[in-house]
Amino acid sequence: MHTDLVAALDIGGTKIAGALVDGDGALLVRAQRPTPxxxxAEAVMGAVGDVLAExxxxxxxxxxxxxxIGSAGPVDASAGTxxxxxxxxxxxxxxxxxxxxATGGLPVVLIGDGVAMTAAxxxxxxxxxxxxxxxxxxxxxxxxGLVLGGKLHPGPTGNAGHIGHICVDLDGDLCPCGARGCVERIASGPNIARRALDGGWLPGPDGDSxxxxxxxxxxxxxxxxxxxxERAAQALAAGIAATATLAEIDIAVIGGGVAGAGEVLFAPLRRFLRDYATLSFVQQLRVAPAVMGTDAGLVGAAAAAWTSGVWGTGAGAGAGAKGVPAGALR
Structure with missing residues (x-):
């Protein structure tokens, strides 16, 4: 039997999704369960088991x-936890x-959900x-997550590129992670809403805050x-510029619910990037919205499996396994 597919799991706080994915990134078979x-622990694993069984x-x-597997984090890929x-x-x-x-010995690659989105x-x-x-x-x-030198760079534990906990405000608010002034503490959806409410913004008649x-x-x-x-965009710009200066990034792609704000976010973000990404080798940095949508976790988990080196090495691998997909997967 040719092993020309990979299986993928996308594990989050509300749903556990699974798929069989081909070398073009098409999701051929899907399964999903709510996350209990x-x-x-065992109830959640039971839901994972149901998805795998399907x-x-x-x-x-x-x-x-x-x-x-792309999972909400923290993850520790080195320990498999x-x-x-x-x-x-x-x-x-x-x-x-x-x-x-649960899969009968299939080789497994674990990455964080941000890295999975990056891979997709x-x-x-x-x-x-x-x-x-x-x-x-x-x-x-x-x-x-990061791509460096054309390859996904998850880091030893699968968390490299976790920009949310770069400090961009030395004396800023305490973040739940224990540090102060993190990008996440300023730019996440709940913190955008919190800051607006604190400033006197009032929700509409539907009460949506x-x-x-x-x-x-x-x-x-x-x-x-x-x-x-604007404040969220400034924090993101500072974190992106710091990352680009450190690693010579060519493009920053932004997804997630907050990116749905469109130019409300992206216009000030591009403006602030001009203030922070000032050195010659980062001045051409592009910013773009993500395009993979809700399938990004599954497609990215599959991409990580394709490129990990473990693909096709399990107990059921056939001698006729085809090569890693061409194109952006390298």
Missing amino acids: ARDG LRASSLWARAGAMG VSPVNVPGWRGFPLVDRVTE EHWLGAARGYDNALCLVVSTGVGG TAASVAASARAGDLVAIASY
Whole structure:
């Protein structure tokens, strides 16, 4: 049997998604379950097991040569464990061992969800064709990942590129991570909304006080809402410029719910980047919205499996396994 597919899992605080993915990034078989995040470690693993069982029931399963997992973090790829902030029952949970067992010995590659999004955008999305890229997920938190020298750079534990916890305000607010003035503490959706409310912004008649509602007010000209997004954009620009200066990044791709604000976010972000990315080798830095959408986690997990070196090495690998997909996956 040719092993010309990979299996993928995207594990978050609200859903666990799975797919069988081909070398062009097409999701051929899908499965999904809600995440029972408050119900304990084994309940969550049970949902993962249900997703895997549904994938294994497909006639295409035998063609899978590896499993890629993108998980909410922190993750520790070196230990094969996960401790997602939004899944309290999993602390140091041995996810790689458990998934290896549940798949009958399929080789498993674990990365954080920000790195997974990065892998997807580099393979098929806005960062395609760029050898050095930073991709960000700006949502409830701020995560990210790096492509360096044309290859995904997850780092030893799978967390490299976690821009959300770069300090951009030395005496800023205390972040839940324990540091002060982190990008996430300023630019995440909940903090955009918090800052607007603190400044006197009032939600509309529907009571919606999310960052998306703040963005709608900003588009309508509300000065407090505009100021909150400007502050978020400034924090993101400072973090992106610092990363670009350190690693010579060519493009920063921004996804996640906050990126849905469009030019409310991107216009001030580009303006602030001119203030922070001042050295000659970062002045051409591009900023672009992500394009992979809700499938980014699965596509990115699959990309990590394709490029990891473990693909096709498991117990069921056939001698006829085809090569790693061409193109942006290198």
